[in-house]
Amino acid sequence: MSSGRERRRMNSRISGFYKQGVPDRLDEIVERCDLSAEATEALRDSTDLDLADRLSENVVGSVTLPLSVATNFTVDGEDVLVPMAVEESSVVAAASHGARMARETGGFSTSVSGPYMVAQIQALDVPDPRAARVRLLDARSRLVAEANDQGVLVSHGGGCEDVEVRVVDTPEGEMVVTHLVVNVQDAMGANAVNTMAEGVAPTVEEITGGEVSLRILSNLADHRVARAHCRVDPAEFEREDADLTGEAVRDRIVDAWAFAVGDPYRAATHNKGVMNGVDALATATLNDWRALEAGAHAYAALGGYGPLTSYEVDDEGMLSCSIEVPIQVGTVGGATHAHPTSKAAMEILDVDSADEFAGVFAALGLAENLASMRALVTEGIQSGHMKLHAKNVAAEAGAPEDLVDEVAARMVAEDDVRQGRARELVDELGA
Structure with a gap:
């Protein structure tokens, strides 16, 4: 990341962050990012119908998305915490996991063709x-x-x-x-x-x-392309409970990418994984995720629809991962500074320019895709997704707050994540 000022120094590696309660997580981010009182207050109370009425038309309410922070990112030598607004917990978990794998070999390097x-x-x-x-x-x-x-x-x-x-x-x-x-x-x-x-x-x-x-x-912003690259040691793919070696996982990821190159049906889902991250950061900062979606898929189709990322094995046996995607976002104007929560998200991110911002978008999209690819070629996407989804199922089935984790864990262990089983477990546990 280039910078015209002295950068804030902090560590984006927060072990066990997902295990903390919401107040403790917020306190951690406030301290690490040295957030202003205004940003802190905005994060504590994110609903303002009067503001919503100014931002949109015919307002009758507000849909509030969770604002999360993806950890572990190193982008151009600087640690970055990435705000993400998305309703699916596995998206944030995947971004953080992809960033952690890349972090061990220096993180992400980026370049941008210009605004x-x-x-x-x-x-x-x-x-x-x-x-x-x-x-x-x-x-x-x-x-x-x-x-x-x-x-x-x-x-x-x-x-x-x-x-x-x-x-x-x-x-x-x-x-x-x-x-x-x-x-x-x-x-x-x-x-x-x-x-x-x-x-x-x-x-x-x-x-x-x-x-x-x-x-x-x-919105085909082919003059405004962001690129990111990282390398992953196959050792990062090793799992004690898995039969596949790290090298086998690495090679399967390359084969999965080749599948996307050859088949637009697969490429569409491959690129959806990239945009899971891109859209979540755009939403958190009130940038136009619809423009980003239109531009990314049009760009992917320029030579016949294909993947926005690429994977290959380099001369040292590392998995070399790259992304090239148009990123049309701003750090000034629009709604970004009109909403206190999006302003707080930008304060967490701490970028100096639209080009630097675009580099983070590219790194996030690559991290998201990398983690998804690793899951797809090993245990499958549903394993991790259902572990995170089980808590939602337990809560929807009426489990009291103090039993949600236990009910969810039991359903995952039984490989039976559904509301009917959740209600049975609630009854068994005496709720």
Whole structure:
């Protein structure tokens, strides 16, 4: 991680964190992250209907997701605690486990192509589309200047930096599509690039002789790609109660990845594992998880749908793990700083820029996928999932709080996780 300030130093390895009660966990995070009083209070009380009404339309209530913290992350040499808002406990557990495996060999290294978004301007009924394309490219300087007259990005060090033009063949005929390539700095950038597209549209009409219709960003953010890499020693895959060696598990993970390369049915589920982590961090920080989903799956489909991650065995016998995914997020603007809990989540994360933020997203997606792959090729995904799910089943079946853990443990031991068995166990234990 690059930084323009002195970074907070803390250790993201918190042994037994999941075993602590919620108040103790919060105290631990407050102390390790040196959270402000405002952030601490926001985490203790996260429901505010007046605020919800300001953030959305037609509000009648609020759905509250658990805000968790994934531990064990080392990203570009710095320890990071990652906030995640998600209703499924196995997602947070997998992220922390994947990060712990990577941690033993230095954690994750990341790179980001830069905070560039693309605005599209669609011109219809253009008399000579290819000649119009050439004229638009000749007018690149004029279009860039007009785009930069819109909004405030230039004053923050960003702005439109390039123009691309395509002739797109569609069922309704050929269309001339102009792309504004915009450096949005630390913003997600949707509002800024949309404003630029609308401002430049009249000039595009003038140059092409056509009629401009759509003027909006593209969520295929292929100019804004984040990459992460880690290496895992096969010894990390060893289990005393398992027959497979670490090397066998390593090789099975590579084979599972190859399955995703060859089969889009598998690739879709493979990438869903990546997005489990990405979406949870986006939700925790009130970034647009829907844009991230659209961009990631479109990017995965550019050459025929395939996996966003890759796995191979390197020359030292280590499992080499990589991810490449478009990440369109911001540390300024939007709802991120409008909600006290999302502000607290950003304070926990402690990133300096949208690029640094994107690197954490990539590391988290890779950690999530790595842990899922390890589980899939060994005991199967349901074993760990059902251990975590059993507590929910016990609570839904009416188990008192002091019996939830015992009922859940009994169901898992019996391999019988269902509400009927939970109710039987509650009766047996005398509740």
